[in-house]
Amino acid sequence: MNLIRTGGALLAVTDHRDCLNLEMTVKRIIMIFVSLLLSISPITSVLAQPARALILSSRVTAPALASTAPASGNTRHDLSKTDADAWLDGFLPYALQQADIAGAAVVIVKDGQVLTARGFGYADVAARKAVDPDLTLFRPGSVSKLFTWTAVMQLVEQGKIDLDADVNRYLDFKIPPFRGRPITMRDLMTHTPGFGDVFKDGIRSTGDVPPLGAVLRRMLPDRIFAPGTTPAYSNYGCALAGYIVERVSGMPFNIYVEHNIFWPLGMAHSTFRQPLPPKLAPFMSKGYVIASQSPQPFELVSIPPAGGLSASASDMAKFMMALLNHGAGLMRPETARQMLAPTNVVLPGLNRMALGFYEQQVNGLSAVGHAGDLNRAHAYLWLLPAQNTGVFVVMNSAGATESESFDIRLGLFQAFGDRYFPVPARAPLELSTAKAHAKLLVGNYSLSRGSFTNFIDAANFLRQTHIGLDEDGRPQVPYDFSSRPHKWIEIAPFLWQDAYGPQRLSAKVENGKVVRWSVDAVSPFMVWEPTPWTRNIAWLMPAFLAGLGIIAITALGWPAGAIARRRYGASLGLTGIDLTLHRLIHGLSWLALAILGGWMLLFQSLGATDASLDAWIWLLEITSAIGFAGLAACALWIAYRSWTRPGTWFARAWPTLRAAAALSILWVAVAFHLTSFGANY
Numbered sequence: 001m002n003l004i005r006t007g008g009a010l011l012a013v014t015d016h017r018d019c020l021n022l023e024m025t026v027k028r029i030i031m032i033f034v035s036l037l038l039s040i041s042p043i044t045s046v047l048a049q050p051a052r053a054l055i056l057s058s059r060v061t062a063p064a065l066a067s068t069a070p071a072s073g074n075t076r077h078d079l080s081k082t083d084a085d086a087w088l089d090g091f092l093p094y095a096l097q098q099a100d101i102a103g104a105a106v107v108i109v110k111d112g113q114v115l116t117a118r119g120f121g122y123a124d125v126a127a128r129k130a131v132d133p134d135l136t137l138f139r140p141g142s143v144s145k146l147f148t149w150t151a152v153m154q155l156v157e158q159g160k161i162d163l164d165a166d167v168n169r170y171l172d173f174k175i176p177p178f179r180g181r182p183i184t185m186r187d188l189m190t191h192t193p194g195f196g197d198v199f200k201d202g203i204r205s206t207g208d209v210p211p212l213g214a215v216l217r218r219m220l221p222d223r224i225f226a227p228g229t230t231p232a233y234s235n236y237g238c239a240l241a242g243y244i245v246e247r248v249s250g251m252p253f254n255i256y257v258e259h260n261i262f263w264p265l266g267m268a269h270s271t272f273r274q275p276l277p278p279k280l281a282p283f284m285s286k287g288y289v290i291a292s293q294s295p296q297p298f299e300l301v302s303i304p305p306a307g308g309l310s311a312s313a314s315d316m317a318k319f320m321m322a323l324l325n326h327g328a329g330l331m332r333p334e335t336a337r338q339m340l341a342p343t344n345v346v347l348p349g350l351n352r353m354a355l356g357f358y359e360q361q362v363n364g365l366s367a368v369g370h371a372g373d374l375n376r377a378h379a380y381l382w383l384l385p386a387q388n389t390g391v392f393v394v395m396n397s398a399g400a401t402e403s404e405s406f407d408i409r410l411g412l413f414q415a416f417g418d419r420y421f422p423v424p425a426r427a428p429l430e431l432s433t434a435k436a437h438a439k440l441l442v443g444n445y446s447l448s449r450g451s452f453t454n455f456i457d458a459a460n461f462l463r464q465t466h467i468g469l470d471e472d473g474r475p476q477v478p479y480d481f482s483s484r485p486h487k488w489i490e491i492a493p494f495l496w497q498d499a500y501g502p503q504r505l506s507a508k509v510e511n512g513k514v515v516r517w518s519v520d521a522v523s524p525f526m527v528w529e530p531t532p533w534t535r536n537i538a539w540l541m542p543a544f545l546a547g548l549g550i551i552a553i554t555a556l557g558w559p560a561g562a563i564a565r566r567r568y569g570a571s572l573g574l575t576g577i578d579l580t581l582h583r584l585i586h587g588l589s590w591l592a593l594a595i596l597g598g599w600m601l602l603f604q605s606l607g608a609t610d611a612s613l614d615a616w617i618w619l620l621e622i623t624s625a626i627g628f629a630g631l632a633a634c635a636l637w638i639a640y641r642s643w644t645r646p647g648t649w650f651a652r653a654w655p656t657l658r659a660a661a662a663l664s665i666l667w668v669a670v671a672f673h674l675t676s677f678g679a680n681y
Helices: 016-038 041-053 081-099 141-157 185-189 212-219 235-249 253-265 313-324 333-340 404-420 434-441 455-462 537-568 576-608 611-643 649-671
Strands: 002-006 009-013 103-110 113-124 310-312 368-373 378-384 389-395 443-447 465-469 488-492 495-498 504-510 513-519 528-530
Touching (some): 081 103, 081 113, 081 404, 141 235, 141 253, 141 313, 141 368, 212 235, 235 253, 253 313, 310 313, 313 378, 313 389, 389 404, 434 504, 434 513, 455 576, 455 611, 537 649, 576 611, 611 649
Antiparallel strands (some): 103 113, 368 378, 378 389, 443 465, 443 528, 488 495, 513 528
16 A cells, blocks of 8 residues: 555555556646636737727737838839729638628728729628618727827817826816826827726627716726826727817717718718617618628727727718818818827837827838727728828628738738839848847737736736747747748847838837837837736746646545545544644635636626626635635645644645645736726726
């Protein structure tokens, strides 16, 4: 008979087969639990969830478009209706079919005229109702923000809003300064107010949309960065700007936009009203996940200035032409130039931020615009002011894969640039400092946009970005622009060009250390910064997974030990406080596993984004604080007792390992706010 101590209990086994069976069972349980834990990557959809649930402007998983990188040397085509129609016919129908997207509309404007306006596929698949670019309404998501910024600039022009004044001047509730700095309208327009992400109740499919002011008071995010210092895309910030439009103008936001943008431009098929007015409702496209599934309900956006627009493609053409014509019908030329000029440099060499519009270059040409995504509607608008040209594309389905709709949009614009504004192909020249500078990039980084003060912070435990080095000593960045490989060539100090595509990467270095970096696709409004050691998964993830395994073994040791003792007539041999601690550590181990399982189930359910989950959230937060802290305290107590009395090395080593395991789990829970209290997110 062999004796094995598992979880503090003596476990009697007769031969190696019993040992092996127990070991295999434990390993299976651990692997199942770890795989379930890693399936929290739907928690990474908590980044995508705010993206879908609150109209994220730009998907960070899609191939990036903007850059000065060369095109493939294509022959330049004349930008005419005939050629554009032929090109679109060869591009979009196949792309939509492959992605299982029901319908789309595209409009191209040039020199103050609509060059072409096209509909593809169906606005209603079941009814076989074709998309009509003049009549069919789509939800362009965060492209809505461009109307909010236009409204703001109209009021700036009238002297009613100061871009650099404390926004509290215009509000009926107070936003306190943070790190000694108030938020300004310029901060809101450049996505630098320093807010964390919030998205609870962002989208609903039934009921009424509450008053904007009430929503903003309830959703007020925690502050992460000092205003004006760090770009972190903020839906709340844009909604706050829309509320300021309400307050300053004395009109509800949707009425202001109707009177001052839609009517002057003749945009008769556009509205921010939710639900739709009866006269426009029949023209609304259905919304689909994929075309082969049933349509989904109309999405009610609780902060309309950030994403509540419904509009036809032809109406969007009128908006683009007005802006390209120096703001004609909307504002003075100097105001339009101020709004559209990409002057806010986040990182040298990358795309820049204008006032609300952001830059996306193509073949060396500067375009400004915005992307937009609801759950089932996806759009992008680009303006090339120097070429007096604009492009707008919108789709009514997400597509068969998560990034497909964005891939199509950016692919369309890059193909547009390659066809009508090609540049000669040329290979980037690499600096002699390339390897030395690449080494400085190595490390773990966290994205500036996210939730960092509530339980959604757990997403940041799984989505940190590690930059390493490839076999040639160049940066190896797992940020996935597409399935193709990347080869980063340093073309200027701390500026890298992808040799296989148009993407660029830039880093800011202070005192010999990288303090932030970004890439063209998101550089105007998001950066990555070094992850503090207290949250760095380079050591935390192995420690957490090892700790999880040890706690799982401890939990399993309780029933396994009881079964073995009963089978072989062995006794536990513990009395008094030792018996109490033995029972407590095993009970708390099971509780810890149950809590982690509960968090996983919660994250799988967060798509509801409403108060129905509040009780579950509070229960998990309270039990996390009690369970994880209790487990650590109990494990430390047992470890202390093992070192204060005679015993074997195993009698001391196992309790010590278990105490370290419990502390690692508690550390992660505290560092990533699973033990915080509150149901707002």
